[in-house]
Amino acid sequence: MNPKLSLLQPYPFERLRRLFAGVTPNPGLRPISLGIGEPKHATPQMLKDALAAALDTGLTGYPATAGEPALRQACAAWMQRRYGVAVDAATQVLPVNGSREALFAFAQTVLDATKPGATLAFPNPFYQIYEGAALLGGAQPFYVPSVPARNFAVDWDSVPEEVWARTQLIFVCSPGNPTGAVMPLDEWQKLFELSDRYGFVIASDECYSEIYFRDEPPLGGLEAAVKLGRPDFRNLMMFTSLSKRSNVPGLRSGFVAGDAALIKSFLLYRTYHGGAMSPAVQAASVAAWADEEHVIDNRRQYREKFAAVTPMLAEVLDVALPDAAFYLWAGVPASFEDKVAGLSADEAFARELLAQYNVTVLPGSYLARASGGANPGAGRVRMALVAEPAECLEAAERIVRFCREQSR
Numbered sequence: 001m002n003p004k005l006s007l008l009q010p011y012p013f014e015r016l017r018r019l020f021a022g023v024t025p026n027p028g029l030r031p032i033s034l035g036i037g038e039p040k041h042a043t044p045q046m047l048k049d050a051l052a053a054a055l056d057t058g059l060t061g062y063p064a065t066a067g068e069p070a071l072r073q074a075c076a077a078w079m080q081r082r083y084g085v086a087v088d089a090a091t092q093v094l095p096v097n098g099s100r101e102a103l104f105a106f107a108q109t110v111l112d113a114t115k116p117g118a119t120l121a122f123p124n125p126f127y128q129i130y131e132g133a134a135l136l137g138g139a140q141p142f143y144v145p146s147v148p149a150r151n152f153a154v155d156w157d158s159v160p161e162e163v164w165a166r167t168q169l170i171f172v173c174s175p176g177n178p179t180g181a182v183m184p185l186d187e188w189q190k191l192f193e194l195s196d197r198y199g200f201v202i203a204s205d206e207c208y209s210e211i212y213f214r215d216e217p218p219l220g221g222l223e224a225a226v227k228l229g230r231p232d233f234r235n236l237m238m239f240t241s242l243s244k245r246s247n248v249p250g251l252r253s254g255f256v257a258g259d260a261a262l263i264k265s266f267l268l269y270r271t272y273h274g275g276a277m278s279p280a281v282q283a284a285s286v287a288a289w290a291d292e293e294h295v296i297d298n299r300r301q302y303r304e305k306f307a308a309v310t311p312m313l314a315e316v317l318d319v320a321l322p323d324a325a326f327y328l329w330a331g332v333p334a335s336f337e338d339k340v341a342g343l344s345a346d347e348a349f350a351r352e353l354l355a356q357y358n359v360t361v362l363p364g365s366y367l368a369r370a371s372g373g374a375n376p377g378a379g380r381v382r383m384a385l386v387a388e389p390a391e392c393l394e395a396a397e398r399i400v401r402f403c404r405e406q407s408r
């Protein structure tokens with residue numbers, strides 16, 4: 001077997017199952033989960049219709065890995081409308097089966113494990129695929145902490161020069177999971193300068209870009225590149241997805257866009273890997289990228305939920321409205337430190353909350369790694385506000401009661 005498989009860490013939800021083993025959730029309350037970051041709003045009817053209409057012809061032949069020109073054009077047209085960025089549909093866009101597989105496969109395409117100390121750097125806390133992509137790609141992960149006092153901005157200045165010198169690829173996540181933070185233009189400028197100096201590739205995970213709470217939509221990586229005079233997107237690739245934008249995590253559809261030379265190598269890798277998208281999914285994706293109305297409505301639903309829930313929770317937890325995405329990344333009360341022997345404050349909070357109020361949240365330490373002596377997720381929990389508004393409100397009410405009782 002591939003020995004690198006043994007380097008992989010258990011997935012956060014596996015660790016959650018272990019944490020909850022032996023706990024009896026309060027049987028008097030129905031379960032509510034804020035644990036999994038899976039969109040739950042209804043899939044738009046027009047998307048389902050487009051998928052159904054494509055079934056007659058969409059399953060009979062093998063699709064090309066590069067995708068149909070119509071899909072690449074729909075993606076390029078969306079880039080133009082959303083970011084004001086012109087990408088060449090033939091050479092700078094590629095469909096992928098959701099951003100997860102693409103982020104992983106891209107790392108396998110870019111990393112050169114024959115070079116000593118090959119490194120993949122990414123924010124801490126992070127989406128666990130980044131770490132697995134580094135480990136299976138033969139690279140060392142390097143965890144760069146996000147700083148709560150700076151709206152969870154990633155502290156790129158803390159990366160030592162000798163690490164930058166062996167870094168081949170970085171992942172950035174904006175809007176961030178779990179912090180919701182959006183990278184501003186000056187952070188992009190810093191990363192572009194570092195990329196020019198050290199030669200690494202930037203993979204920009206932007207799958208939450210359409211769910212935001214400020215007036216201004218989140219800045220995209222390619223948009224930042226154009227603003228900073230890099231219209232060729234050198235050493236830059238962005239990853240986006242319909243899963244959250246259009247409530248279709250089961251469709252498995254997204255695309256990447258950026259540096260044409262990187263796209264060319266990625267296409268070659270994907271041809272062997274088997275990364276082609278079903279033509280029926282391609283047809284549904286064309287319809288989804290072309291329509292903004294359902295996206296606006298989806299965003300409105302999240303905005304209403306966050307507006308109702310955040311102030312309630314802010315009374316008992318260290319939490320504020322994020323820039324974007326669908327998570328609250330909340331600090332738990334200090335009273336949970338050392339509350340349960342052997343458990344961190346976030347673990348103790350999650351376990352007691354389940355036992356007493358039948359609400360599931362994810363301990364923040366499961367989404368981060370100890371580095372430089374500290375785990376930046378410790379003492380925080382991630383709450384995904386994906387359920388119906390009434391359910392999210394009820395969860396918030398229970399959490400408020402839970403915290404008030406604990407502090408008595």
Ligand SMILES: Cc1ncc(COP(=O)(O)O)c(C=O)c1O
Nearest residue numbers: 098099100127177205207241243
């Ligand atoms: C930060 C981040 N990136 C990528 C993904 C993958 O999403 P998908 O493969 O559905 O596009 C997720 C899913 O939860 C995520 O949280």
